[in-house]
Amino acid sequence: MADAATKADDYKVQAARPAIDLVKPGMKLGLGTGSTAYHFVEAVGELVRNGLEVLCVPTSEATRSHAEKLRIPLSSLDETPQLDLTVDGADEIDDQLRLIKGGGGALLREKIVATASDRMVVIADESKMSETLGSHPLPVEVVRFGLRATTRLIQALAAEAGCEGEVRLRPGQGDLPFITDQGNLIVDCAFHTIPEPEVLAFALKRVPGVVEHGLFLGLADVAIVAGSGGVQVIRRAGA
Numbered sequence: 001m002a003d004a005a006t007k008a009d010d011y012k013v014q015a016a017r018p019a020i021d022l023v024k025p026g027m028k029l030g031l032g033t034g035s036t037a038y039h040f041v042e043a044v045g046e047l048v049r050n051g052l053e054v055l056c057v058p059t060s061e062a063t064r065s066h067a068e069k070l071r072i073p074l075s076s077l078d079e080t081p082q083l084d085l086t087v088d089g090a091d092e093i094d095d096q097l098r099l100i101k102g103g104g105g106a107l108l109r110e111k112i113v114a115t116a117s118d119r120m121v122v123i124a125d126e127s128k129m130s131e132t133l134g135s136h137p138l139p140v141e142v143v144r145f146g147l148r149a150t151t152r153l154i155q156a157l158a159a160e161a162g163c164e165g166e167v168r169l170r171p172g173q174g175d176l177p178f179i180t181d182q183g184n185l186i187v188d189c190a191f192h193t194i195p196e197p198e199v200l201a202f203a204l205k206r207v208p209g210v211v212e213h214g215l216f217l218g219l220a221d222v223a224i225v226a227g228s229g230g231v232q233v234i235r236r237a238g239a
């Protein structure tokens with residue numbers, strides 16, 4: 001078990017390494033969240049220690065505090081509304097580079113930052129690749145008000161989009177729910193298979209209590225995926 005975890009972490013390091021070659025002096029960067037993005041942030045920290053000038057926007061408070069420890073110069077989207085490149089992890093990736101994100105609960109800021117970037121590069125180990133999205137529960141960020149009504153509507157509209165399964169409030173510490181950096185809740189939707197991600201995304205956007213969902217469609221330009229066969233670079237058609 002420990003060996004499998006170590007191998008997966010090695011792959012995460014291997015996926016992060018080529019992404020660092022895309023970083024050029026003066027760039028404005030989005031810094032992703034999670035255990036894979038962690039390695040990219042570490043590598044940016046090393047470049048900064050060696051004199052590289054970049055300005056970075058973190059996608060979560062966790063990444064902010066990591067980057068601060070590394071003395072990476074930070075900004076916000078208010079000060080720096082357009083970024084050159086965002087590098088982030090993913091929970092699931094299909095061959096069209098459609099993603100499920102939000103396993104770490106940062107999907108809202110991650111999507112805002114990726115959308116504000118000229119390019120989004122995803123880094124991942126091979127376990128994240130999937131023929132059909134849905135094996136990872138889809139995180140959906142919702143407001144607290146009307147949670148049960150929101151959950152029911154998510155289920156009903158998702159069913160119309162061909163997706164059925166348990167919609168569960170993400171637990172946090174003790175008896176408390178998980179709270180996002182924006183002070184919202186997350187429901188994880190165990191749909192198992194999402195036959196038409198665009199149709200589901202459209203349906204979820206019709207639910208008033210939904211702030212954002214973890215389907216990232218047409219956002220990732222490149223995926224760098226590391227595994228037993230080496231490192232593969234996958235480009236989205238037309239990107």
Ligand SMILES: O=C(CO)[C@H](O)[C@H](O)COP(=O)(O)O
Nearest residue numbers: 034035036089102103104106
């Ligand atoms: O979307 C995310 C956080 O909200 C992460 O990018 C995703 O969960 C992947 O994380 P990891 O690299 O730890 O597997």
